[in-house]
Amino acid sequence: xxxxxxxxxxxxxxxxxxxxxxxxxxxxxxxxxxxxxxxxxxxxxxxxxxxxxxxxxxxxxxxxxxxxxxxxxxxxxxxxxxxxxxxxxxxxxxxxxxxxxxxxxxxxxxxxxxxxxxxxxxxxxxxxxxxxxxxxxxxxxxxxxxxxxxxxxxxxxxxxxxxxxxxxxxxxxxxxxxxxxxxxxxxxxxxxxxxxxxxxxxxxxxxxxxxxxxxxxxxxxxxxxxxxxxxxxxxxxxxxxxxxxxxxxxxxxxxxxxxxxxxxxxxxxxxxxxxxxxxxxxxxxxxxxxxxxxxxxxxxxxxxxxxxxxxxxxxxxxx
Amino acid sequence: xxxxxxxxxxxxxxxxxxxxxxxxxxxxxxxxxxxxxxxxxxxxxxxxxxxxxxxxxxxxxxxxxxxxxxxxxxxxxxxxxxxxxxxxxxxxxxxxxxxxxxxxxxxxxxxxxxxxxxxxxxxxxxxxxxxxxxxxxxxxxxxxxxxxxxxxxxxxxxxxxxxxxxxxxxxxxxxxxxxxxxxxxxxxxxxxxxxxxxxxxxxxxxxxxxxxxxxxxxxxxxxxxxxxxxxxxxxxxxxxxxxxxxxxxxxxxxxxxxxxxxxxxxxxxxxxxxxxxxxxxxxxxxxxxxxxxxxxxxxxxxxxxxxxxxxxxxxxxxxxxxxxxxxxxxxxxxxxxxxxxxxxxxxxxxxxxxxxxxxxxxxxxxxxxxxxxxxxxxxxxxxxxxxxxxxxxxxxxxxxxxxxxxxxxxxxxxxxxxxxxxxxxxxxxxxxxxxxxxxxxxxxxxxxxxxxxxxxxxxxxxxxxxxxxxxxxxx
Numbered sequence: 001x002x003x004x005x006x007x008x009x010x011x012x013x014x015x016x017x018x019x020x021x022x023x024x025x026x027x028x029x030x031x032x033x034x035x036x037x038x039x040x041x042x043x044x045x046x047x048x049x050x051x052x053x054x055x056x057x058x059x060x061x062x063x064x065x066x067x068x069x070x071x072x073x074x075x076x077x078x079x080x081x082x083x084x085x086x087x088x089x090x091x092x093x094x095x096x097x098x099x100x101x102x103x104x105x106x107x108x109x110x111x112x113x114x115x116x117x118x119x120x121x122x123x124x125x126x127x128x129x130x131x132x133x134x135x136x137x138x139x140x141x142x143x144x145x146x147x148x149x150x151x152x153x154x155x156x157x158x159x160x161x162x163x164x165x166x167x168x169x170x171x172x173x174x175x176x177x178x179x180x181x182x183x184x185x186x187x188x189x190x191x192x193x194x195x196x197x198x199x200x201x202x203x204x205x206x207x208x209x210x211x212x213x214x215x216x217x218x219x220x221x222x223x224x225x226x227x228x229x230x231x232x233x234x235x236x237x238x239x240x241x242x243x244x245x246x247x248x249x250x251x252x253x254x255x256x257x258x259x260x261x262x263x264x265x266x267x268x269x270x271x272x273x274x275x276x277x278x279x280x281x282x283x284x285x286x287x288x289x290x291x292x293x294x295x296x297x298x299x300x301x302x303x304x305x306x307x308x309x310x311x312x313x314x315x316x317x318x319x
Numbered sequence: 320x321x322x323x324x325x326x327x328x329x330x331x332x333x334x335x336x337x338x339x340x341x342x343x344x345x346x347x348x349x350x351x352x353x354x355x356x357x358x359x360x361x362x363x364x365x366x367x368x369x370x371x372x373x374x375x376x377x378x379x380x381x382x383x384x385x386x387x388x389x390x391x392x393x394x395x396x397x398x399x400x401x402x403x404x405x406x407x408x409x410x411x412x413x414x415x416x417x418x419x420x421x422x423x424x425x426x427x428x429x430x431x432x433x434x435x436x437x438x439x440x441x442x443x444x445x446x447x448x449x450x451x452x453x454x455x456x457x458x459x460x461x462x463x464x465x466x467x468x469x470x471x472x473x474x475x476x477x478x479x480x481x482x483x484x485x486x487x488x489x490x491x492x493x494x495x496x497x498x499x500x501x502x503x504x505x506x507x508x509x510x511x512x513x514x515x516x517x518x519x520x521x522x523x524x525x526x527x528x529x530x531x532x533x534x535x536x537x538x539x540x541x542x543x544x545x546x547x548x549x550x551x552x553x554x555x556x557x558x559x560x561x562x563x564x565x566x567x568x569x570x571x572x573x574x575x576x577x578x579x580x581x582x583x584x585x586x587x588x589x590x591x592x593x594x595x596x597x598x599x600x601x602x603x604x605x606x607x608x609x610x611x612x613x614x615x616x617x618x619x620x621x622x623x624x625x626x627x628x629x630x631x632x633x634x635x636x637x638x639x640x641x642x643x644x645x646x647x648x649x650x651x652x653x654x655x656x657x658x659x660x661x662x663x664x665x666x667x668x669x670x671x672x673x674x675x676x677x678x679x680x681x682x683x684x685x686x687x688x689x690x691x692x693x694x695x696x697x698x699x700x701x702x703x704x705x706x707x708x709x710x711x712x713x714x715x716x717x718x719x720x721x722x723x724x725x726x727x728x729x730x731x732x733x734x735x736x737x738x739x740x741x742x743x744x745x746x747x748x749x750x751x752x753x754x755x756x757x758x759x760x761x762x763x764x765x766x767x768x769x770x771x772x773x774x775x776x777x778x779x780x781x782x783x784x785x786x787x788x789x790x791x792x793x794x
Contacts, residue, residue: 045785048458048746049431049466052786069778137606138614154606159764246423247757250766252775263782266424272785 040274081233083169096184128242187221373673508735565590648724
């Protein structure tokens with residue numbers, strides 16, 4: 001106890017307190033992740049109750065994946081994501097700007113916030129079950145349409161490519177637009193009211209205000225929404241899985257990448273599933289990077305571009 | 320200094336807490352595949368010999384069917400807890416029922432995990448009995464896998480003790496060398512169940528014998544279908560309804576032992592062609608796709624236009640009856656166009672059991688004793704696995720069913736059971752049967768052409784079974 005103390009540093013406690021997280025992350029996320037990558041180079045599956053492998057086979061798994069219809073499933077995933085995302089972001093932007101607009105003074109804002117968020121609380125599988133029953137050929141939707149006299153014979157929603165994909169997209173839209181709305185509302189309310197007031201004084205109408213003030217100001221949050229939605233979209237599986245009973249009917253056109261992964265896991269094919277996961281990881285990495293670059297302008301106020309232009313002009317003048 | 324110790328302890332406690340929390344969850348829920356790393360030393364127990372039976376019998380199944388049968392006929396049963404998870408026997412031994420649903424292969428997944436850990440599990444957690452269905456019984460009776468004990472090792476001689484069983488059920492429960500590794504109390508001959516009111520309207524009679532003449536083979540069936548169509552009725556509900564009849568008469572198994580090629584039998588392609596023809600001709604209801612879904616269930620209701628269903632005994636009791644919303648006595652059964660078997664639950668003694676005596680007693684009581692089997696037939700309308708008993712039931716008026724308007728269904732079940740030629744099985748049957756129906760359902764709906772449907776089946780089957788390298792189609 002005779003050592004001299006040179007001031008007290010509390011920094012180490014910060015590290016000590018985050019050790020549990022990193023330890024758990026390491027054991028339950030890092031090791032499985034590394035294992036996934038490792039097994040992707042092995043032949044390793046179960047036949048009946050006999051385990052085959054693991055035998056090292058190099059990049060065979062990757063090769064056979066590229067030979068398979070993986071690209072088609074990626075396309076399916078993308079199409080269904082777009083069908084869901086476009087209306088989701090449009091409606092969410094519209095709702096968010098209405099709710100956040102102080103001059104509209106919408107009453108019961110909290111109530112509506114809760115209501116539009118509600119679909120997200122329902123389990124996706126329960127939601128899909130519900131839709132499956134409602135839109136089945138002898139289901140309530142068809143009976144209502146028929147009794148209204150709008151259609152003569154029942155529509156086979158889940159038997160057509162468009163029908164199935166639209167249903168999946170519609171469900172994803174319903175489930176996620178509330179979440180997005182609330183996030184965008186927070187972003188819009190974070191914009192200083194001074195700017196809005198100033199624009200009012202300058203005689204800006206509401207459409208101009210939305211496009212020239214609101215949208216540019218919430219761009220970081222929009223980027224975040226886009227990125228999380230892309231990642232979520234890539235992992236889309238619960239809704240189409242339940243809706244099509246894991247088969248991706250019709251003609252495997254609603255089979256998503258994760259459903260493809262799942263059908264490999266039916267035979268505990270860790271090798272193939274691992275290879276597919278690595279592909280997914282790379283794809284989502286690239287997509288995130290692109291989305292980030294598009295939306296996160298490194299030159300928000302145009303000053304860099306202006307500086308560049310100036311330089312150019314200067315150079316010209318000197319010549 | 321004190322502070323330091325306290326906070327270090329806190330951190331340690333936190334880490335320990337979270338770790339143990341996750342650890343135990345991992346073990347119980349996802350089934351840790353690591354072989355006994357965290358297990359205590361005292362786990363390995365040798366299989367108990369006579370008189371040294373374990374205290375817990377673990378039985379894996381997918382519903383309470385087997386439990387009700389055991390309760391009904393096993394004399395040692397004392398009582399079952401209200402939630403149905405534990406049955407106590409008179410000597411104090413407890414039967415633990417581990418039930419996982421059959422849907423989406425959940426039951427097999429859980430069972431497989433447990434079987435892989437069987438060797439390391441403590442005696443009271445070892446599986447003692449497990450059940451399997453005809454669709455995947457082959458996977459568990461496999462001689463190399465050796466998870467089901469040969470009956471002779473238990474002290475049951477199939478030739479004498481099970482002499483009265485239908486022989487095809489014994490073949491189904493045997494491995495490739497002909498060693499029987501399971502036994503069943505039920506036998507599932509299928510019949511044709513039809514609506515009496517529709518029969519009266521279209522044919523002027525609802526007499527099972529007269530209708531049986533119209534449904535006795537496929538040619539007669541087609542003429543009947545035409546008559547039904549003229550009055551606006553469907554013969555069957557879905558193309559999947561007839562699959563079992565074709566699928567059960569294939570000449571060679573889907574995959575030959577030791578091969579990695581799926582061979583599609585010509586019979587299956589007959590089913591595809593006939594189904595397409597029937598569907599296009601309007602004999603089947605286009606809106607019903609597959610079985611065990613909402614549309615199929617509704618097709619069994621009183622407002623549906625479907626004349627008949629091809630169902631075994633359990634199907635009439637478990638499927639048709641709950642879905643029928645009219646009065647009793649509106650259905651009857653008669654001869655199907657082709658003999659077939661659908662389903663059947665096999666009881667296996669699990670390798671490593673610590674209760675061999677109890678297991679043997681239970682298997683004998685539920686699947687071999689003729690009086691017990693007749694009792695099951697009477698109480699649960701099962702068609703049970705006793706040849707002489709079923710012949711007796713066929714002529715016994717006390718087996719008449721109210722639901723079938725006083726008809727004795729055993730009169731029609733028994734001859735079918737005797738005529739069943741069980742198709743050779745393979746461990747891949749379940750996937751093949753499920754996936755081929757799914758692949759061609761797109762073709763029936765007109766979404767894809769014939770070749771595309773074939774291609775889709777090839778993709779799907781290779782996905783399900785990575786070892787499959789090729790699919791051979793009949794010429």
